[in-house]
Amino acid sequence: MNLLAPLVRRPDRPESRYTTNDYANWVSQALGFGSFSYQGSTYPVGVNTTVPGTKTESIPSNFGGFTSAGLKGNGIVFTLEQVRVQVFTQARFQWQALRKGRPGELFSTPGLQPLETPWKGGTTGELLARMIIDADLAGNSYGVLTDGMVLRLRPDWTDIVVAELRTARGVVGYELAGYIYWHEGRRDGPATSLLPDEVAHFAPMPDPMANFRGMSWLTPTIRDLMGDQAYSSYKQTFIDNAATPNLAITLKEAVTQPMFDAFVDMIDRGHRGQENAGKTLFLNGGADVTVIGADMQQLDFKVVQGATETRLAAASGVGAVIAQFSEGMQGSSLNAGNYGASRRRFADVTMRHLWQEAAGALAAIVDAPAGSRLWYDARDISFLQEDAADAANIRQTDSIALRNLVDAGFDADAAVAYLVSGGDLSLLMGKHSGLFSVQLQEPGSSTTSAPATEATPEEVPNE
Numbered sequence: 001m002n003l004l005a006p007l008v009r010r011p012d013r014p015e016s017r018y019t020t021n022d023y024a025n026w027v028s029q030a031l032g033f034g035s036f037s038y039q040g041s042t043y044p045v046g047v048n049t050t051v052p053g054t055k056t057e058s059i060p061s062n063f064g065g066f067t068s069a070g071l072k073g074n075g076i077v078f079t080l081e082q083v084r085v086q087v088f089t090q091a092r093f094q095w096q097a098l099r100k101g102r103p104g105e106l107f108s109t110p111g112l113q114p115l116e117t118p119w120k121g122g123t124t125g126e127l128l129a130r131m132i133i134d135a136d137l138a139g140n141s142y143g144v145l146t147d148g149m150v151l152r153l154r155p156d157w158t159d160i161v162v163a164e165l166r167t168a169r170g171v172v173g174y175e176l177a178g179y180i181y182w183h184e185g186r187r188d189g190p191a192t193s194l195l196p197d198e199v200a201h202f203a204p205m206p207d208p209m210a211n212f213r214g215m216s217w218l219t220p221t222i223r224d225l226m227g228d229q230a231y232s233s234y235k236q237t238f239i240d241n242a243a244t245p246n247l248a249i250t251l252k253e254a255v256t257q258p259m260f261d262a263f264v265d266m267i268d269r270g271h272r273g274q275e276n277a278g279k280t281l282f283l284n285g286g287a288d289v290t291v292i293g294a295d296m297q298q299l300d301f302k303v304v305q306g307a308t309e310t311r312l313a314a315a316s317g318v319g320a321v322i323a324q325f326s327e328g329m330q331g332s333s334l335n336a337g338n339y340g341a342s343r344r345r346f347a348d349v350t351m352r353h354l355w356q357e358a359a360g361a362l363a364a365i366v367d368a369p370a371g372s373r374l375w376y377d378a379r380d381i382s383f384l385q386e387d388a389a390d391a392a393n394i395r396q397t398d399s400i401a402l403r404n405l406v407d408a409g410f411d412a413d414a415a416v417a418y419l420v421s422g423g424d425l426s427l428l429m430g431k432h433s434g435l436f437s438v439q440l441q442e443p444g445s446s447t448t449s450a451p452a453t454e455a456t457p458e459e460v461p462n463e
Helices: 020-032 063-071 075-088 110-116 124-138 219-240 257-271 301-316 336-362 382-407 412-420
Strands: 035-038 041-044 092-099 102-107 141-146 149-153 158-167 170-182 191-194 199-202 246-251 287-292 372-377
Touching: 063 075, 063 124, 063 219, 075 124, 075 219, 075 301, 075 336, 092 110, 102 372, 102 412, 110 124, 110 149, 124 141, 124 149, 124 199, 124 336, 141 170, 141 336, 170 199, 199 336, 219 301, 336 372, 336 382, 382 412
Parallel strands: none
Antiparallel strands: 035 041, 092 102, 092 372, 141 149, 141 199, 158 170, 170 191, 246 287
């Protein structure tokens, strides 16, 4: 008997919220009775409590829907996701020393091995690729450390378990109690319960309707995605109908039904499909042709779909310029300055946020050395190399500041610690030599020596 069966996520609930009372009630009933109560309803023991629901959206707003209709079924989404994955997976993880809460240097230890080789033959980049794809499509990525390997938990097979937070006046909220993973997605089959510190939960975009669940960046773009699919279908239908606008053919003379059917069949055989595009239409018997609808030029497909591309690119954080979409390849967008600004925005706002959240999630399953934290290392990413000039300017400024501090009499090590800390003046306290001049001479000391005197002839020894 599976004691975790009641902790299944119900589609009609915004988040999987299972209280300790719910679980205790179900266990007690399951061990000695033939039914149990859950959230106001009574269920027989062993029955799958998942309530199947019908989807009315043509693109389901879930992991399967976004995967099939988005990543695998839409070129715009695939292009944006490809850029996100290609940049995100170039980072690696290091420990970062912390001094009084301020970040310090990066270093490595054998404790990072699970992230460097997450599974047999796996790499950090492959781990990050799985994390970002799951988070982008499902809003959540889950991983668990087992036998030195980081195993991915499919997001739509993982439920979040929360417990009520109570005060003397009642429930005030929820806290994370753990996770339930349903192997192979069998909601009434084997399941594994996991504690919060056993799961790396990566949810970079929080869902405002939940406490711990994340949200896919595709969620607010469903209508744009549906519109793009509709336009793509229209283009295919347009081609299938000889790449011409719709025609209405009126037969002015009375004809019998067999004659009408034969006429329709003749028109379809001779003018339907792209292989018949451009053919001249010949009619007789008083037939009249009227063009209805609009062609592609009149509909201005490029403008309409270009706007959709830009909206999706903005939602993904990539931007039309970086994705090389049509609107991003026009006019001033092609200027080097605009591309540089777009690249900087994508790197500093989107990617660094994702790397930071990924490091925070994975920190739950690896033990950081004392006085340090898990952090990302983006120094070797070629996409960020254009920032090298800025970094060089910063180093030059720091070097000048270091020289000034040492010349002013401060201890060199203390001056370095001050600059690394970002300006913590307390690190310079008590670290002054008491010497102030450039030459660091003691106050009151003579800075020149007595001039040498020439020897008199009497003082010259005889040869």
